[in-house]
Amino acid sequence: MSLFVEIFTTSLTPMVFLYMAIGVLSGICIGALPGLTATMGVALLLPMTFGMDAAQGILMLLGIYCGAIYGGSISAVLLHTPGTPASAATAIDGYALSQKGEAGRALGTATLSSYIGGLVSVACLWLISPLLAKLALKFSSAEFFLLAVFGLCIIGNISGEDVEKGLICGCIGVLVACVGIDSVTSYIRFSPEGNYNFMGGINYIPIMIGLFAMSQAFENIESIFEEEEVQAKLTNILPKKEDLKKIIRIAPLTGLIGTFIGIIPGAGADIGSFVGYNVARSIAKEPELFGKGSVEAISGPEGGNNGVTGGAMIPMLTLGVPGDAVTAIMIGALTIQGLTPGPMLFSTNKVLVYTIFLGMFIANTLMCLFGFAGIRLFTKVLSVPKVILTPAIFVLCIIGSYAMKNSLFDVWVMLIAGVVGYFLAKVKVPTSPAILGLILGPMAEKNFRTALLKSGGDPSVFVGSVIAWFFIFLIFISLFGGKIKALLFQKKN
Amino acid sequence: MKKITALALALAMSLSLVACGGGDNKTPGGSNAGGSGSNxxxxxxxxxxxxxxxxxxxxxxxxxxxxxxxxxxxxxxxxxxxxxxxxxxxxxxxxxxxxxxxxxxxxxxxxxxxxxxxxxxxxxxxxxxxxxxxxxxxxxxxxxxSAAAAITVKADDDRFDTLEDFIEYSKTNKVQVGNSGIGAIWHLAAAGLAKTAGTEFNHVGYDGANGAITDLLGGHIDAVAVSYAEVNSFVQSGDLKVLAVMANDRLEAIPDVPTCKECGYEAVLGTxxxxxxxxxxxxxxxxxxxxxxxxxxxxxxxxxxxxxxxxxxxxxxxxxxxxxxxxxxxxxxxxxxxxxxxxx
Known part of the structure; x- marks a missing residue:
């Protein structure tokens, strides 16, 4: 108890609350703008923490992290523009729901699910982090490979009715990800001689902006002068009883799964949200609604991606090993303060560790409050006529893709992806599998090769651990689960 | 309708201003802090x-x-x-x-x-x-x-107490040595040591030292050859131990750890x-x-x-x-x- 007294009197001062509120608010803005990701937001504001003390600095960064992962869903729901890759899965059903005029309901669901996911992960971080930390070290190349393959299996579930088209699109994503210098042998693939733009590989964020937002803007042009009144209903901002039931069934579970994904070094919120979508679909009461504006389909990925935030902190604080790109930067922030994340931190800086736990809880609560308070404001975007909104989206897309790496090459990539995405939508090819392929393809390839390198070419490493078998089981279920279910039911009848 | 449009526009503008403001904030702060220096x-x-x-x-x-x-x-x-x-x-x-x-x-x-x-x-x-x-x-x-390579293994690895143990073991067994990327310095440093000592390691490349260290902590590889700075926190916490450093002189931070030269292997390599x-x-x-x-x-x-x-x-x-x-x-x-x- 005295520990909490100490925390509240020494480190959780009103000033810290202010910094956290600033962090969460700027996080939500950064997240909502396409192209500005959580990683970038944290890296951008990192120099500001140099002058603060350790608790102030790290809690502000945490606020940005939680805010940005949530903020991405606002633009995903309203404009079909995932602000960060972590919201790509939310865009599918969130936008469908907001097209029906229920943007308020979609945002309310997203906000509450994010909060629940965040809370579950904070609870795990607080109560069982030393236990879970060990799990992070159990993962090696073979397990990463199987995780990536499992992730790729999700393509089947996010493709809507046309699985074949989804698979084709996923393959295109994997192929595009092959461009550039191969990370195992440094062989240069599909790159014009001496062009470092291609050598560095094609970044998936401009592609995501192009496929989702730019293609949507192109489509808007077709009907730009039609006065189409999508009246945003704002009656269901606080989820109604039936929605609440669905959210409570799904978000805590996907939050927990997100936490585990966060713990795995190298797997971040983007993977967490796709896995969350997948899980939500398999346990949903109304799976037939997926892709058409289902509350369950929003709740799943939103619980999943915010679950990752607390999960990624676990190996960082307990082992000094970053759980994702954001926590890698946070390690830097702590190091600069003269603190070393890792097992020693718990014994030498107990107050700071518990301040971080408590601060993360507060950051999530602030995120939820700001979210609900802002929904009325956010949805006003929908009343903007297309003549104004569409050019604004064009500008945002270009700024967003340029801002990633200050590279015009990325703007071209975005524009090409936008044109391709427009035509893909015309022939009803779902585009989110391409994003999944782009994120997971390189992860699968690199880890497959490293695993074999380590084993001296012996493929038995892929079945050599409990975790490996666990993923093989998951892969099997996601590929054949539906078939088996159908067979079983047939027999019964 | 017009009012709402205007409101929304104003809102979008102010939001973008807020966002830009967030980015710009550090500029005045930064130049203030170092103002005297630049003057x-x-x-x-x-x-x-x-x-x-x-x-x-x-x-x-x-x-x-x-x-x-x-x-x-x-x-x-x-x-x-x-x-x-x-x-x-x-x-x-x-x-x-x-x-x-x-x-x-x-x-x-x-x-x-x-x-x-x-x-x-x-x-x-x-x-x-x-x-x-x-x-x-x-x-x-x-x-x-600059930083010299530090041959680092798990602290509870009983097979290796000294660099000599490690080298002798590698002559009869396959040891996995992690590095920050194939062709990168830590790969060549480890390979250079192996050459001087007349043995061979199985080199495993990662994207950066972080992945290699994490894999070592999990016991998936036998050793890493990276800079001492990168393993310091784990040495302090007692998870990892350094067998030797490839420097000319012992490092100030770990005066008890010998150099490879002292152990009889002429390898001075580092970043x-x-x-x-x-x-x-x-x-x-x-x-x-x-x-x-x-x-x-x-x-x-x-x-x-x-x-x-x-x-x-x-x-x-x-x-x-x-x-x-x-x-x-x-x-x-x-x-x-x-x-x-x-x-x-």
Missing amino acids: AGGSNANAGGVDLSGLSVTCVVPYDAGGGTDAVMRGLADAAKGSFKNITVENRSGAGGATGMLYGAQAKNDGSIVTMITVELATLEAMGNNAGLTYTQFKPIMMVN WRGLGVPASTPDEVVDELYRIFSEAAESDAFKEFMANTNNVIDIMDGESFNTMIGEQLELYTGLVEELDLKIG
Whole structure:
């Protein structure tokens, strides 16, 4: 108890609350703008923490992290523009729901699910982090490979009715990800001689902006002068009883799964949200609604991606090993303060560790409050006529893709992806599998090769651990689960 | 309807202003903090003919955020932040550092893009997987720090108590040694040690030292050969132990750990890190950058930062640095040929 007294009197001062509120608010803005990701937001504001003390600095960064992962869903729901890759899965059903005029309901669901996911992960971080930390070290190349393959299996579930088209699109994503210098042998693939733009590989964020937002803007042009009144209903901002039931069934579970994904070094919120979508679909009461504006389909990925935030902190604080790109930067922030994340931190800086736990809880609560308070404001975007909104989206897309790496090459990539995405939508090819392929393809390839390198070419490493078998089981279920279910039911009848 | 439209527009504008404001905020803060420094240096700069205080500088780190190179660059950038309009650090990792360095070598030559050039500038070319990258594409500004390879194993690994144990074991068994990327310095350092000791290791490459250390902690590989700074926290916590360092003298931080030389293996190999700009950059810009960054490197804040992160400051001016890079290229080309490691 005295520990909490100490925390509240020494480190959780009103000033810290202010910094956290600033962090969460700027996080939500950064997240909502396409192209500005959580990683970038944290890296951008990192120099500001140099002058603060350790608790102030790290809690502000945490606020940005939680805010940005949530903020991405606002633009995903309203404009079909995932602000960060972590919201790509939310865009599918969130936008469908907001097209029906229920943007308020979609945002309310997203906000509450994010909060629940965040809370579950904070609870795990607080109560069982030393236990879970060990799990992070159990993962090696073979397990990463199987995780990536499992992730790729999700393509089947996010493709809507046309699985074949989804698979084709996923393959295109994997192929595009092959461009550039191969990370195992440094062989240069599909790159014009001496062009470092291609050598560095094609970044998936401009592609995501192009496929989702730019293609949507192109489509808007077709009907730009039609006065189409999508009246945003704002009656269901606080989820109604039936929605609440669905959210409570799904978000805590996907939050927990997100936490585990966060713990795995190298797997971040983007993977967490796709896995969350997948899980939500398999346990949903109304799976037939997926892709058409289902509350369950929003709740799943939103619980999943915010679950990752607390999960990624676990190996960082307990082992000094970053759980994702954001926590890698946070390690830097702590190091600069003269603190070393890792097992020693718990014994030498107990107050700071518990301040971080408590601060993360507060950051999530602030995120939820700001979210609900802002929904009325956010949805006003929908009343903007297309003549104004569409050019604004064009500008945002270009700024967003340029801002990633200050590279015009990325703007071209975005524009090409936008044109391709427009035509893909015309022939009803779902585009989110391409994003999944782009994120997971390189992860699968690199880890497959490293695993074999380590084993001296012996493929038995892929079945050599409990975790490996666990993923093989998951892969099997996601590929054949539906078939088996159908067979079983047939027999019964 | 019109009212709502106007409101929404105003809102969008103010939101974007807020967002932009967030980014800009650090500029005034940064220049305030170092205001006196840049003023004091102002007269000097004018004497040299170039004033870079209005320049926005991007420091390119060719490795992931959170690694050793990244930490040194971020510390130095922070120490130098008062001398420019603003200064940001950007990670462009991949291909053992080639991606980021190629980007930096082909960047604008007005000093706005400063690249952390590391020993890989020499090793990648020696290996032949440099993708056209060569050290003559850069005009080095200065060397900032250097670090020797530390052969590190798990603390509870009973097979190895000394470097001799490790070498003897590797002669009859296959040992997995993790490094920060194939052809990168820690790979060559480990290979160089194996050559001197007349044994062989199985080298496993990762994207940066972080992945290798995590895999060692999990017991998936037997050892890593990376800099001491990168394993320090795990040595302190008792998870890992260093068997030997490939330096000329023992490290101050771990005086009990012998050098490879002491153990009878003539291997002195390690990394160095410095700053470089494209070769076509005007000399006066380079001189001014040298003045700013060497001042920053000698600041108390940076010294404290480097001590905190267990990095050794090792400053060398641009000219001698350039000569040294040339010598290193020769050394590694010879090593790669002897070991038959050449890829391309």
